[in-house]
Amino acid sequence: MRSRGVDPAHPGGGALVRLFHVSKSYLAGSWALRDVSVELGKGEFVFLTGPSGAGKTTLMKLVFAAERPSEGQIIVLGRNVGRLGPSGIPALRRRIGVVFQDFKLLPRRTVEENVALALEVLGTPRRQVRSKVFGMLKRVGLQHRRFHHPLSLSGGEQQRLAIARALVNEPEILLADEPTGNLDAELTLEIMDLLVSAATRGTAVFVATHDAVLIERYGKRTVRLEDGRIVEDNPGARGLP
Amino acid sequence: MTRLGARLRYFLRTALHGLRGSPMTSVIAVVTIGVTLLLVGAFVLLVSNMERLLDRFGEDILVSAYLEADLSGEARRVLVERVQSAPGVEFVRLVTEEEAMQRFREGSAGQASLLEGLDENPLPASLEITLASESRSSEGLATLVAALEGLGGIDELGYGTEWVEGYARAMSLIRAIGTGIGVVLALATLLIVSNTIRLAVYARREEIEILRLVGAGRSFVSVPFLVEGCIQGSLGGVFAVALLYGFFRLLLPGLEGGLELLLGFAKPVFVGAEVVLALIVAGAALGTLGSGLALVEGSET
Numbered sequence: 001m002r003s004r005g006v007d008p009a010h011p012g013g014g015a016l017v018r019l020f021h022v023s024k025s026y027l028a029g030s031w032a033l034r035d036v037s038v039e040l041g042k043g044e045f046v047f048l049t050g051p052s053g054a055g056k057t058t059l060m061k062l063v064f065a066a067e068r069p070s071e072g073q074i075i076v077l078g079r080n081v082g083r084l085g086p087s088g089i090p091a092l093r094r095r096i097g098v099v100f101q102d103f104k105l106l107p108r109r110t111v112e113e114n115v116a117l118a119l120e121v122l123g124t125p126r127r128q129v130r131s132k133v134f135g136m137l138k139r140v141g142l143q144h145r146r147f148h149h150p151l152s153l154s155g156g157e158q159q160r161l162a163i164a165r166a167l168v169n170e171p172e173i174l175l176a177d178e179p180t181g182n183l184d185a186e187l188t189l190e191i192m193d194l195l196v197s198a199a200t201r202g203t204a205v206f207v208a209t210h211d212a213v214l215i216e217r218y219g220k221r222t223v224r225l226e227d228g229r230i231v232e233d234n235p236g237a238r239g240l241p
Numbered sequence: 242m243t244r245l246g247a248r249l250r251y252f253l254r255t256a257l258h259g260l261r262g263s264p265m266t267s268v269i270a271v272v273t274i275g276v277t278l279l280l281v282g283a284f285v286l287l288v289s290n291m292e293r294l295l296d297r298f299g300e301d302i303l304v305s306a307y308l309e310a311d312l313s314g315e316a317r318r319v320l321v322e323r324v325q326s327a328p329g330v331e332f333v334r335l336v337t338e339e340e341a342m343q344r345f346r347e348g349s350a351g352q353a354s355l356l357e358g359l360d361e362n363p364l365p366a367s368l369e370i371t372l373a374s375e376s377r378s379s380e381g382l383a384t385l386v387a388a389l390e391g392l393g394g395i396d397e398l399g400y401g402t403e404w405v406e407g408y409a410r411a412m413s414l415i416r417a418i419g420t421g422i423g424v425v426l427a428l429a430t431l432l433i434v435s436n437t438i439r440l441a442v443y444a445r446r447e448e449i450e451i452l453r454l455v456g457a458g459r460s461f462v463s464v465p466f467l468v469e470g471c472i473q474g475s476l477g478g479v480f481a482v483a484l485l486y487g488f489f490r491l492l493l494p495g496l497e498g499g500l501e502l503l504l505g506f507a508k509p510v511f512v513g514a515e516v517v518l519a520l521i522v523a524g525a526a527l528g529t530l531g532s533g534l535a536l537v538e539g540s541e542t
Contacts, residue, residue, distance in 0.1 A: 066454070086459070093456030104451045108262050120251050121457045123244035165455070 015039040016204040022072035032058040034228040045199040047215050048208040050225035056208040060175045064096045065089045097166030099176035105150040112146040118169045136168040155182035174205045256468035270437045274477025277430035282485040288419040304370040305399040320394045327388040329376025334369045378409040434531030442535045466532045474528020478521035
């Protein structure tokens with residue numbers, strides 16, 4: 001159950017991500033985000049939608065501390081992101097899985113090594129890394145490609161690889177920026193099911209998309225951004241499909 | 242422990258990955274370190290051989306202690322032992338009156354008339370004292386002279402201060418020039434190496450960015466580069482030693498002939514095991530330090 005609004009007695013409350021009147025400006029006088037307040041609870045699945053340049057990517061970058069807010073507070077996993085020190089940022093990121101729009105895969109490492117990276121930064125023993133990586137690659141249907149390099153994969157395969165890397169360490173928060181942008185209809189549903197199942201395991205999932213059909217189909221809570229402001233926060237028709 | 246083990250394995254694996262992933266950059270780094278260390282090594286080889294040469298001259302530095310005339314054989318023997326244990330003494334040799342006369346005769350051949358009319362040998366017995374190499378300075382000499390003057394049975398001391406001072410000055414000059422050139426070469430190597438490795442870091446800035454995005458801390462990102470630099474540096478050190486030895490063997494025959502002609506002796510020797518080890522360790526240190534510098538600069542931009 002999610003609580004809306006800010007409870008002053010419990011800042012951050014049960015929410016894993018809480019943005020409180022957050023604004024972000026890259027250039028003086030122009031705002032990428034303007035006075036955004038939103039919360040994301042454990043196991044919650046939220047679509048983030050809106051036209052290109054509305055601030056979806058900026059919002060995600062703020063959550064995993066790739067950017068600092070110009071105004072307002074962001075509490076992620078109980079930490080104030082605006083005040084994280086140099087060692088606090090990596091520690092936070094290790095608890096967040098991110099699927100980047102441009103995948104950000106390491107071209108010189110194999111599929112297997114790319115996924116293993118997310119576990120290796122945690123210092124996971126090799127044997128565990130192997131079995132977890134294999135299980136994860138199986139879930140995204142890439143186990144037969146595990147010794148290939150990312151550049152020899154199709155766009156859809158690279159996308160699934162990026163998702164596998166984001167999910168393999170069972171993050172508390174998953175941020176996915178247009179994760180189905182390069183996929184055909186059938187694969188899109190497979191990937192979406194994967195993301196939804198992560199939410200049912202307790203991960204808070206933020207999916208940025210402008211695929212209205214997808215949003216309609218899953219009927220999840222949808223936050224709509226326009227010109228950096230939240231113009232709609234629709235709780236969605238259904239809880240889980 | 243398993244976490245640490247996993248991490249160490251990751252560092253080594255990633256470093257080797259990096260070396261294999263960009264073989265050209267690695268080869269350039271190894272050759273660069275190797276060639277610069279070769280210069281350092283050649284210089285050390287030269288200086289150590291010059292020192293050896295000077296050392297040979299230094300053996301000629303003698304202190305002569307002329308003995309009192311009425312000293313018995315037993316007293317002489319005791320004196321030799323006491324001088325032997327004085328500070329800075331390498332070797333003591335007793336020259337008897339007869340030997341002194343013999344030498345005088347040999348030295349003044351053709352002037353035998355000088356000795357005519359002498360019914361007894363006027364030359365005293367003496368001790369010829371060779372200085373240990375670390376005492377071949379005016380201070381060392383002064384210490385020894387003071388110690389000898391405290392001993393009974395010695396009538397007079399003879400020694401050449403100028404010789405000693407000249408020797409000490411030549412020696413310290415060579416060492417100072419050696420240290421100076423060594424430091425300059427090491428700095429130049431460091432700059433060249435850090436530049437070479439900076440290229441490697443620059444070529445992999447995307448990889449570094451991705452590592453940071455998945456939550457890699459500072460050490461997780463930088464240690465593989467440091468290990469890579471360390472491996473390249475060690476290989477560079479080995480390369481330098483191999484080249485140095487190759488050149489030494491190649492040039493030795495010509496060098497030997499020339500030196501023998503010039504000085505009448507001297508057989509150049511290769512640097513010792515400790516210098517070989519030092520060159521490899523210096524390579525490893527330079528490689529690691531160069532990587533560190535490149536990373537610091539990389540993270541500033």
